[in-house]
Amino acid sequence: MSVPHRYTVAALYEFRPVADPAALRNGLHEFTRNLGLCGTLLVAPEGINGTVAGSREAITALHSQLLALGFTAMEYKESHSPHAPFKRLKVRLKREIVTLGVPVEPLRQAGTYLSPAEWNALTADPDVIVVDTRNRYEVQAGTFEGAVDPGIDSFREFPAWVEQHLSGQEGKRIAMFCTGGIRCEKSTSLLREKGFQDVYHLQGGILRYLEEVPAAQSRWQGECFVFDGRVTVGHGLTPGAGEMCHSCGWPLDQKDLASPLFERGVSCAHCADTTTPAQKAAFRDRQRQYDGGLL
Incomplete structure (x- = not known):
């Protein structure tokens, strides 16, 4: 039985001069506070960027608000997820909406x-x-x-x-x-x-x-790596088969998952030699809490 797509996921950005980024950030924080969204919205002098998820109604409300604020040329796309792909919503003020580190236009x-x-x-x-x-x-x-x-x-x-x-x-x-x-x-x-x-x-x-x-x-x-709980998506933007190592962030294929160096939430073949026994013990404790629904 297929799992229904409970969450609409919107990925968006627009380069557009923002006269008062702090005011825009505060306004978006207030607007989204009770919409039940999760994900991240970034605001900077050069524009906005974000990936957020929520109900169909909440995503439509946010999209409409951004259009009303003048972001009418957004690169905007939607996909779906059966589960919440993020834990909470963050609306952040940044120097750049994507950090290159050198000035470009x-x-x-x-x-x-x-x-x-x-x-x-x-x-x-x-x-x-x-x-x-x-x-x-x-x-x-x-x-x-x-x-x-x-x-x-x-x-x-x-x-x-x-x-x-x-x-x-x-x-x-x-x-x-x-x-x-x-x-x-x-x-x-x-x-x-x-x-x-x-x-x-x-x-x-x-x-x-x-x-x-x-x-x-x-x-x-x-598959395409995405920065949310789906890890990867395939053609049609359907959730992929990827799994992420929560120690180092690498996407893992079936060969990686079968490696003796893989321990869910603790290590994989890409990072097993880079963490100490004490760090691995802390990761195991974190995974136990996650499995028990405490995180």
């Missing part, structure tokens, strides 16, 4: 948007450099055929990777992608600032691609 010089169909056509050309801008643990769950993995642990590391690995290739066509599109707004802006001309990115990111492109026509391999 997405509103002025982001790369050319590609629809999923256009993306398939461009990335089929072997002369195009396809770059996955996500962190290496996200790439572990899945990526596009032929994509370059920068092997970064944080988006802040991306500018240094560009300097080291793309310098001298300004004449090449570069196609970039990320989960929902927001990181590519900044990564393509970075390349344009450095003199790259033919820079493209997948509009709506992997999530829109998996929503629109049938598996039979897809260039995607594996």
Whole structure:
């Protein structure tokens, strides 16, 4: 018997100047306080970003409020989850809605948007450099055929990777992608600032691609890591088979789960050698509390 989709999950962002980010953050906190939402909303001088989940009515109310506040050009997509994918709602004030660490201007010089169909056509050309801008643990769950993995642990590391690995290739066509599109707004802006001309990115990111492109026509391999309790999603944005190591955050496949180094909530093959016995004991205690419904 299938589990009903009790939660609507909305992923959204918009780069738009915010005159008073603190006032916007406080207003959204007050508006959402009694909606029963969970997830995270980020507010910064450059705009808003977030992934939130709740009832159909609550998500519609939040969407309508953001539109009323002037965020009418949001990149916005919905999916579903049978369980609450987050524990609580956080509305936070930040310096950037996605942290690159160097100044860029997405509103002025982001790369050319590609629809999923256009993306398939461009990335089929072997002369195009396809770059996955996500962190290496996200790439572990899945990526596009032929994509370059920068092997970064944080988006802040991306500018240094560009300097080291793309310098001298300004004449090449570069196609970039990320989960929902927001990181590519900044990564393509970075390349344009450095003199790259033919820079493209997948509009709506992997999530829109998996929503629109049938598996039979897809260039995607594996599942897409998402930052919530579902861990991964597949084509049609259906919850995937991924499980996360709650010690290090890596997405785990069936081989990882079968490893003798895997202990749920404690360790996996990626981190078993990096934590002390005392840390593992604390993780076991945390897992026991979680299993007992205390967390």
